[in-house]
Amino acid sequence: METKTCNACGHPFTPRPQNPNQTYCTDPVCQRERRRRWQQKKRRDDADYRDNDARAGKAWAAENPAYWKQYRDANPNYTERNRNLQQSRNQKLRASVIANEDASRPLCPPPSGRYRMVRIENGVASEDTWIVEIAVLTEIPLDEDV
Numbered sequence: 389m390e391t392k393t394c395n396a397c398g399h400p401f402t403p404r405p406q407n408p409n410q411t412y413c414t415d416p417v418c419q420r421e422r423r424r425r426w427q428q429k430k431r432r433d434d435a436d437y438r439d440n441d442a443r444a445g446k447a448w449a450a451e452n453p454a455y456w457k458q459y460r461d462a463n464p465n466y467t468e469r470n471r472n473l474q475q476s477r478n479q480k481l482r483a484s485v486i487a488n489e490d491a492s493r494p495l496c497p498p499p500s501g502r503y504r505m506v507r508i509e510n511g512v513a514s515e516d517t518w519i520v521e522i523a524v525l526t527e528i529p530l531d532e533d534v
């Protein structure tokens with residue numbers, strides 16, 4: 389059996405005879421990394437998997453309400469990192485609103501087309517996104533009272 393290079397740790401390993409296509413060594417850390425990458429790809433590419441995963445996560449969190457509070461208390465770096473990331477997302481959002489207000493054209497409806505929609509709850513963008521199609525049916529002149 390020929391030697392391969394592990395996709396996670398980069399060390400040489402010999403695939404098990406039962407699995408000649410093996411691309412990760414048997415080190416538990418590398419196996420965890422393999423599963424993590426598989427799940428990441430699945431969440432990115434498979435909408436059903438992503439929905440199901442999000443639902444399962446929400447159901448689990450509802451049954452374990454103390455978990456995330458305890459996790460945040462025990463991991464202040466995690467909390468700090470998330471706070472910084474959210475603040476920079478909020479800044480980007482504010483900057484784009486200001487950019488729109490500064491535009492020389494008055495605010496008008498977006499052109500028909502496909503858009504990525506993100507739900508904003510209490511000023512925080514959720515992780516759920518949808519691709520939506522917006523069709524502008526009629527254009528109303530801006531000076532007309534509706």
Ligand SMILES: [Zn+2]
Nearest residue numbers: 394397413418
């Ligand atoms: Zn490895």
